Amino acid sequence: MKVQVCTLQEGRVLTGGEELLGLPGLKWIDILTPQEEGMRRLAEQFRLHKLAVEDCLHLDQRPKLEEYPEHQFIVLQGFTAGKDICDLTLHEHHFFLGPDWLISVHEFPFEAHDEVRRRVEADPRATLGRGVDFILYMLADSLVDRQFPILDTFGDELEDLETAIFEQPEKHHLQRIFELKRMLVTFRRVLSPQRDVVGLLSRSGITHIQERTTLYFRDVYDHLIRLYEQIDSGRDILGNAMDGYLSMVANKTNDITKQLTIFATLFLPLSFIVGFFGQNFDQLSGRGFYYSMWALIVAFPLALIAWFRHNKWL
Numbered sequence: 113m114k115v116q117v118c119t120l121q122e123g124r125v126l127t128g129g130e131e132l133l134g135l136p137g138l139k140w141i142d143i144l145t146p147q148e149e150g151m152r153r154l155a156e157q158f159r160l161h162k163l164a165v166e167d168c169l170h171l172d173q174r175p176k177l178e179e180y181p182e183h184q185f186i187v188l189q190g191f192t193a194g195k196d197i198c199d200l201t202l203h204e205h206h207f208f209l210g211p212d213w214l215i216s217v218h219e220f221p222f223e224a225h226d227e228v229r230r231r232v233e234a235d236p237r238a239t240l241g242r243g244v245d246f247i248l249y250m251l252a253d254s255l256v257d258r259q260f261p262i263l264d265t266f267g268d269e270l271e272d273l274e275t276a277i278f279e280q281p282e283k284h285h286l287q288r289i290f291e292l293k294r295m296l297v298t299f300r301r302v303l304s305p306q307r308d309v310v311g312l313l314s315r316s317g318i319t320h321i322q323e324r325t326t327l328y329f330r331d332v333y334d335h336l337i338r339l340y341e342q343i344d345s346g347r348d349i350l351g352n353a354m355d356g357y358l359s360m361v362a363n364k365t366n367d368i369t370k371q372l373t374i375f376a377t378l379f380l381p382l383s384f385i386v387g388f389f390g391q392n393f394d395q396l397s398g399r400g401f402y403y404s405m406w407a408l409i410v411a412f413p414l415a416l417i418a419w420f421r422h423n424k425w426l
Contacts (some may be wrong), residue, residue, distance in 0.1 A: 113150040116142040118232050118240060125236040130172035137378055138240050139213040140247050142225060146217050151265075154215065160208055161185070168217045171204045177313065179271065184209040184320055186248070186309065189302045190255040191315055192222075193262045193379060198291045199260075200298060205255060209320050214244035216251060224254030245321050249328045252310065256335045263299075263342045266292065270346065274353050281360040293350050300343050307336040374420065381412040397403065 117132040118140040164185040178185045186207040208215040228250045231241045234292045314329035
């Protein structure tokens, strides 16, 4: 378990490890890869509730806000994407918010935490000096904002997929549609309860959340609304892409059926003519019947083709 502490002392920020936990002042404690022994020591020092600590040791919670006697417990989630936009990694972040301390717990390194820490070190009065609840806002805002590039990339790929489908539908297009659809379902499953959590943080009366900080959480809430709208519009566009794929495949099947029907129609009279004149009767022998057979063999297909063109079937 890696512990990183930022504590505000006389207008400047001291950063380091667990040796800073006993110092007075506002504190932000960031824990990477929590372990039972380390969380037990923190629980004793900051009087963390054992149920919240147990949740931190099992990072499979849903976004939520729970109030305990000594602190607030908040769970927020976000994603990072690999080279493939559907290759998502879930980042689950737990926060203990006390009167003058904030403990953030997460399993994987997250670039946004490093950016927030650099901002705190660069300008302690404008960040940690405004309260630990403002640090919570900064972490929540950076976590939510990291989702916009993922959905923007999703939108670009969806546009390219639609273009490819209408040019030449392929089987792998359908598979990709289902992959993108599963990705949207995952996003929606996480962001739907998270929107409610941030909505609660943006209201007045939450313990350890200052009135002025609730205004900033409203901005995070607006960002979540935008993300939710992008998910809904992406789901509609995916449905249109699916309908477009099925329509293009049906049209292609109809064209093939049409071509085969035309070939069968052309060869049907030819088979009849050859079978008729191929009968072994003296009355059908002779040069005249021979020329008549070839004339019909040539004339019938030409007449059928002219008729098809007249009816705009070709």
